[in-house]
Amino acid sequence: MDELIFFINKVIISGTVIGSIYALGAVGVTLVFGILRFAHFAHGDMMTLGAFFTYSLVAILAAAGFSLPIPLGIALMPVAMALTSVAALGLDKGFYAPLRRKGAKPVTLLIASIGVTLMLQGVIRLFYGTSTRTFFESEPKDIFRIDMSWAGGTRPITITEPQAWMFGLVVVAVLALHFFLTRSRLGKGMRAMSDNPDLAQVSGINTALVVRVTWILAGALAAMAGTMLALDVSLKPDLAFNIILPIFAAAVVGGLGQTYGAIAGGFLVGFAETLAVFDWTVFLRPFRENLPEWLATAQGLSLVPTEYKLTVAFVILVIVLLVRPTGIFKGLST
Amino acid sequence: MALIEVKDVIGGYGGAPILNGVNIAIEQSDIGVIVGPNGAGKSTTLKAIFGLLKVTGGSVMFDGQEITNSLPDKLVPRGLSFVPQEKNVFTSMSVEENLEMGAFIRRDDISGTLEEIYAMFPVLAEKRRQPAGELSGGQRQMVAMGRALMSKPKLLMLDEPSAGLSPKYVLEIFEHIVSVNKAGVGILMVEQNARQALAFASRGFVLASGKNRYTGTGPELIADPEVAKSFLGG
Numbered sequence: 001m002d003e004l005i006f007f008i009n010k011v012i013i014s015g016t017v018i019g020s021i022y023a024l025g026a027v028g029v030t031l032v033f034g035i036l037r038f039a040h041f042a043h044g045d046m047m048t049l050g051a052f053f054t055y056s057l058v059a060i061l062a063a064a065g066f067s068l069p070i071p072l073g074i075a076l077m078p079v080a081m082a083l084t085s086v087a088a089l090g091l092d093k094g095f096y097a098p099l100r101r102k103g104a105k106p107v108t109l110l111i112a113s114i115g116v117t118l119m120l121q122g123v124i125r126l127f128y129g130t131s132t133r134t135f136f137e138s139e140p141k142d143i144f145r146i147d148m149s150w151a152g153g154t155r156p157i158t159i160t161e162p163q164a165w166m167f168g169l170v171v172v173a174v175l176a177l178h179f180f181l182t183r184s185r186l187g188k189g190m191r192a193m194s195d196n197p198d199l200a201q202v203s204g205i206n207t208a209l210v211v212r213v214t215w216i217l218a219g220a221l222a223a224m225a226g227t228m229l230a231l232d233v234s235l236k237p238d239l240a241f242n243i244i245l246p247i248f249a250a251a252v253v254g255g256l257g258q259t260y261g262a263i264a265g266g267f268l269v270g271f272a273e274t275l276a277v278f279d280w281t282v283f284l285r286p287f288r289e290n291l292p293e294w295l296a297t298a299q300g301l302s303l304v305p306t307e308y309k310l311t312v313a314f315v316i317l318v319i320v321l322l323v324r325p326t327g328i329f330k331g332l333s334t
Numbered sequence: 335m336a337l338i339e340v341k342d343v344i345g346g347y348g349g350a351p352i353l354n355g356v357n358i359a360i361e362q363s364d365i366g367v368i369v370g371p372n373g374a375g376k377s378t379t380l381k382a383i384f385g386l387l388k389v390t391g392g393s394v395m396f397d398g399q400e401i402t403n404s405l406p407d408k409l410v411p412r413g414l415s416f417v418p419q420e421k422n423v424f425t426s427m428s429v430e431e432n433l434e435m436g437a438f439i440r441r442d443d444i445s446g447t448l449e450e451i452y453a454m455f456p457v458l459a460e461k462r463r464q465p466a467g468e469l470s471g472g473q474r475q476m477v478a479m480g481r482a483l484m485s486k487p488k489l490l491m492l493d494e495p496s497a498g499l500s501p502k503y504v505l506e507i508f509e510h511i512v513s514v515n516k517a518g519v520g521i522l523m524v525e526q527n528a529r530q531a532l533a534f535a536s537r538g539f540v541l542a543s544g545k546n547r548y549t550g551t552g553p554e555l556i557a558d559p560e561v562a563k564s565f566l567g568g
Contacts, residue, residue, distance in 0.1 A: 185438065188427070192435045195424040201420060204410025204439040204485065310376070 001153040002087060003282050008157055008235035011274045017232055020170040024225035025240070026254065026262035027177065034194030034257035034332060035214040036096070038109035043222060044178030045120035050223025051230035051239055055133060057157055058141025062138040073135045073231045074165045080227060081220040088219030089118055089212060117241065124237040125150035133235040135162075137324075162231035173224060174263060181259060184302055186213055194257050194332070236294040246273070246313035253320045253330025264328060267315045276303040276312045337397060337520050338383070338414075338489055345382045345393030351390065352378045352463050354544040361535055362488055362520040365511065367552060369528040369565060370541035376524040379420065379541070380491050383522075384416045385409060394545045397488060412440045413488035419497055424476035425467030429458050430465050432477050436484030444484065450473030454510065479510065483519070486537040490514060492523040496531075508534065530565050532556050 025047060032040040032171055061121075068075050095112055135141075136166040144164060145156035151234065181187040186209070192202040193210045226240050238249075250269045254261025280301040288296045304311060340358040344351050352375045360366040368376045381387050383394055383403045394402045396414060396551060406416070415436075433451055437444040452459035455476040461469065466477050482490055495511065496504040504527060504559050512534055515521050525531035533537045535552030540561055548561050555561045 137559075141535070185434075188431055189438055190435060191427060191431075192424050192438075195426045196421055199418065199421060199424060202406050203435050203481065204418050205435065206407055206438075319492050 001148065001151055002155050003285060004159055005148055005153045005155050006282050007278070011271070011278050013157075013159055014275035015162065015267075015271040016167060017100040017270075019267035020166055021174060021232075021266075022243070022247055022250045022270045023263045024170065024173065024228075025243070026266045027223040027259055028225070029247060029251040030254065030257055030259060030262040031190075031194075031221075032218050032249070033123065035190065036100070036109070037197075038091050038106040038113070038244035039248065040218070041110060041113040042091070042120060043218065044240035044242075044247065045117050045124075045221060046084060046091075046222035047226030047229070047240035048085040048124060048237065049087060049120055049220070049226070050080050051226035051235055052128060053083045053223060054227040055135065055230065055235055058135060064260040067139060067314050071135070071141075071162055071165070071226060072139065072230065074169075077169075077224060077227045080229050081223040082111025085219035086126045086214040088222070090274035092211070092215050096135060120157060121241060128237065130237060135231050135235065160232070162228065163285050166228045166232070169224070169228075173221065177221075177259065180217075186210070201313075243301065246310065249313040249317040252318055252331070253327055255327025255329035257332035258327065258329035261327055261329030261331060268328075269316055271276055272316055273312045277306045277309050278302055335398060336360060336395075337364075338385060338522065339378070339395040340396070343379070343382055343389055343390040343394065345387055346378070347387055351388075353382060353391065353542050356382075356541065356544065356547075357540055357546050357549075358522070360489070360520055360522055362363055362518065363515075365515050365521040365534060365552075366523070366537040366539065367528075367531045367535035368522070368524045368539045368541060369532065369555075370547070371416045371565065376554040377412035377493050377545040378541070378544075380416065380493050381523070382552055384414065384491065387506060407439070410485050410487075414488070415482035415485055415487035416488050417478045417482045417492045417495065419493040423466040423469075423474050423481070426465060428463050429469070429477055430462040432481050433484050435457075436481035439485055445462070447486060449546055451483060454513070455480060472499050474500065474507065475503070475507055476510070479507075479514070483514065487522040488521060489522060492521070494524055494526055496525065496527050504530070529556060532566075 025043065029040060029043050032043070045106070054073055054077055057079055058072040061072060061076070095116055096109060099112055101110055142161035144159050144161065147156050181191055187202070189205045189210050190213060193203060193207060230239060246269050250265035251262045253268060254263070254265030281299065283293065284291060335392055336359040338358070338360050340356055340357045342357060343353050344355060346352040356375065356379050358366065358379065368379060370376050378387065384516055394401060397412065401409060401412070424435060427435070434444065437447065452458065457473060458476055458480060461473070466474060468552050469477065479495070492511070495507050499507065510528065511521055511523070520546050523531070532552035532555055538550055538552045538555040539546060540548040540555060548555055550558070557565065
């Protein structure tokens with residue numbers, strides 16, 4: 001039983017955590033791709049920016065002696081989401097919109113977004129330095145331990161308070177996005193523009209408005225993903241830059257422009273990573289007496305060492321692209 | 335006064351102009367048909383009216399106002415609708431969502447118009463939840479027309495509505511176009527099936543090399559031996 005609990009803690013919970021973050025990130029990437037037809041490389045840094053917005057708000061309120069029964073990072077996240085949406089609109093107005101007006105190709109916009117990546121990271125370092133920070137200086141990070149003794153386990157299933165919030169909020173975000181895209185006039189207009197930009201224009205859809213809504217959504221989702229990642233681990237200026245590649249892999253695996261594909265891709269990549277680095281020898285322990293010696297004493301039976309976790313995303317990407325070149329859900333191309 | 339008046343329009347895609355002085359005038363009660371050989375500038379004329387390419391000379395008046403080089407998001411609310419020849423449905427969206435997108439500019443209740451479209455194309459009512467990409471060519475053309483009618487246009491422009499359809503559907507689409515016109519919507523369309531389309535056209539325009547060659551009622555043009563010989567295949 002303890003082996004199973006270990007598996008739940010190491011794979012199910014960790015996989016859901018990283019899968020949620022990949023999924024939220026990939027949805028933002030895929031929405032921007034669907035509407036503007038370019039790979040927005042700076043999405044990861046919008047995530048980091050959102051996390052720093054949350055961090056700053058938390059620091060200000062904590063310094064004022066303010067506290068809440070829920071983590072301040074969760075409570076203030078909506079404000080940071082709004083701020084990041086404004087920042088995303090500003091980035092578009094300042095960098096991408098002028099390029100689009102000149103008829104820039106997708107690759108030009110992609111390279112511009114790499115520039116924005118470097119700029120955002122530079123700005124964050126300018127204000128906050130390069131040190132690693134935590135949200136839990138002034139308040140404790142509560143850990144829920146679910147007692148498993150009723151099932152014969154000696155160890156509990158552990159889940160931190162921010163993780164529990166994350167699971168709930170990701171479900172809320174996905175449902176909200178689903179209803180926006182399938183029920184609201186603007187959401188349908190977004191899908192229409194992603195499906196067929198020329199026909200959207202011919203139909204009189206206000207494409208400039210759709211672009212703005214896309215950046216607002218991308219900014220909000222980025223801030224949410226970034227804040228959750230920072231709450232789960234720690235906050236540093238290259239927080240999400242380090243995971244932008246698996247996020248893109250998740251978006252491509254799901255089919256670019258496909259919102260549900262990005263969610264599926266995010267969880268697929270997240271779980272594959274945690275499964276690949278999981279040490280399977282744990283499950284050999286109960287049978288140790290009956291196994292040949294070389295197997296009973298085997299150390300570290302994981303598919304890949306932790307340092308190579310990032311490669312898992314690309315292995316999945318390559319396999320999916322070989323079998324279904326447009327991703328699991330049929331995606332767009334530039 | 336004509337609903338739409340295209341006067342000596344010159345325009346193209348940036349290089350040499352494709353339109354070298356096109357003149358078209360249509361009343362709301364008219365069905366106007368533009369015919370002519372390949373490369374005559376038929377589709378280009380519709381796109382020039384709809385702001386999809388730059389007009390460098392001449393003017394376009396619609397409903398008493400100048401609309402030269404106006405963009406679709408201004409033209410659709412004024413009562414102009416356009417059905418492109420290709421890629422004219424949102425393939426990943428349901429039939430009903432396609433129709434809703436045609437009414438994107440409207441802020442009033444669209445359910446009445448939706449029912450009118452379904453009454454006109456009963457097959458679409460059956461398939462309202464199905465993605466438009468799964469429909470046959472003829473049904474897609476109906477979705478495309480329905481989408482364009484959802485904005486309650488005064489003038490509906492169609493670019494080769496019969497292209498790629500089987501003869502049975504060609505006839506059906508033409509019948510629908512006539513009934514839309516009877517309901518009070520002006521029609522301006524480009525057609526490859528020239529003889530068939532001119533037969534029900536109240537205004538016919540024969541274009542060649544980006545210019546008007548002949549203008550008249552549909553039956554007049556069909557009866558003209560010169561037009562018949564050069565443009566209608568004898």
